[in-house]
Amino acid sequence: MGLSLIFGVLEIVNFAHGEFYMLGAMGAYFLATQVGVGYWPTVLLALAGGLCIGYLLYEVLLVRIDGKGFERSILLTLGLSMVLQNLAIFLFTTTPKMIQGPLTYSNVSLGPLQVPVLRLFALGIGLAAFIALFLVLHRTQVGKAMRGVAQNREAALMVGIDPRAVSRLAVAIGIGMSGLAGAALAPVYAVHPLMGFAFVFKAFAIVIIGGLGNVSGAAIVAVALGVLENLIAGFLPQVMVDGIAFSAMILVLLVRPQGLFGRGVRV
Structure with missing residues (x-):
């Protein structure tokens, strides 16, 4: 946030x-x-x-x-x-x-x-x-x-x-x-x-998915992503679980570039 x-x-x-x-x-x-x-x-x-x-x-x-x-x-x-x-x-x-x-x-x-x-x-x-x-x-x-x-x-x-x-x-x-x-x-x-290194890149993924600058969107996506990662962790190796955030980020950027809760920018 x-x-x-x-x-x-x-x-x-x-x-x-x-x-x-x-x-x-x-x-x-x-x-x-x-x-x-x-x-x-x-x-x-x-x-x-x-x-x-x-x-x-x-x-x-x-x-x-x-x-x-x-x-x-x-x-x-x-x-x-x-x-x-x-x-x-x-x-x-x-x-x-x-x-x-x-x-x-x-x-x-x-x-x-x-x-x-x-x-x-x-x-x-x-x-x-x-x-x-x-x-x-x-x-x-x-x-x-x-x-x-x-x-x-x-x-x-x-x-x-x-x-x-x-x-x-x-x-x-x-x-x-x-x-x-x-x-x-x-x-x-x-x-x-070195603990901040992994944190900041996952935070960037969350902010991008939620919509750049949207504080509420970042909070909602963070909770949803945390729940999703822990559910999937029971079926996949931990290394693959860490890639979920970035896979979701790529998918959102392809479908909705401004993020789930972001507003489109008119040029």
């Missing part, structure tokens, strides 16, 4: 989004193992840290290319991704790390199923983030300004909306949600500097 929001408002493809997810997970690992902070404070701190990083990222880098070229955004964010990834490798090495805590092996019984508590927490955080972002976009003046800039930047400027202020907030929220995802899933998956 954060990746879709940034593209929708700025029309910037953020190839470094996976690295901010990785930084959120790394930050959660450090807070949990070195500082002894609990799960929920760690999640909130990762969200706050992501918001601050997003604000600085826009002011330092993205403001220079905001509205000035699609190709420049690809080169800049791809370079930023390489810098962050290799810096994390230098500082933390590539050895996967696990967060152990009181809830690590806790399960909730749902009939015959045993569901890990931390996965339920991650699911709850994802739902809460989607509801909060949906309400901001559709029930607040700031959200209406974001949607206005996404629809027509010049028209929004003419009616008194500052596109740079809106873009700055969109990047802060987008990176903040990436850090939130990293912290929420850090106790579930192994934490390492």
Whole structure:
């Protein structure tokens, strides 16, 4: 949802989004193992840290290319991704790390199923983030300004909306949600500097299928794809399951290039 929001408002493809997810997970690992902070404070701190990083990222880098070229955004964010990834490798090495805590092996019984508590927490955080972002976009003046800039930047400027202020907030929220995802899933998956690589490409597939810039479409497709992958995983090897998202992306692009929930662009 954060990746879709940034593209929708700025029309910037953020190839470094996976690295901010990785930084959120790394930050959660450090807070949990070195500082002894609990799960929920760690999640909130990762969200706050992501918001601050997003604000600085826009002011330092993205403001220079905001509205000035699609190709420049690809080169800049791809370079930023390489810098962050290799810096994390230098500082933390590539050895996967696990967060152990009181809830690590806790399960909730749902009939015959045993569901890990931390996965339920991650699911709850994802739902809460989607509801909060949906309400901001559709029930607040700031959200209406974001949607206005996404629809027509010049028209929004003419009616008194500052596109740079809106873009700055969109990047802060987008990176903040990436850090939130990293912290929420850090106790579930192994934490390492390369964890964002697979994440970002599947996120791109989800955003393209849902419709570039459509936050609700991205959320719906993400849930549907996750359910589909887990159902098919019982019949196919894991390597083939990972290709489902990209096969679906190719099929959607052939049939409906603007995505399932996207709007066609009239030139």
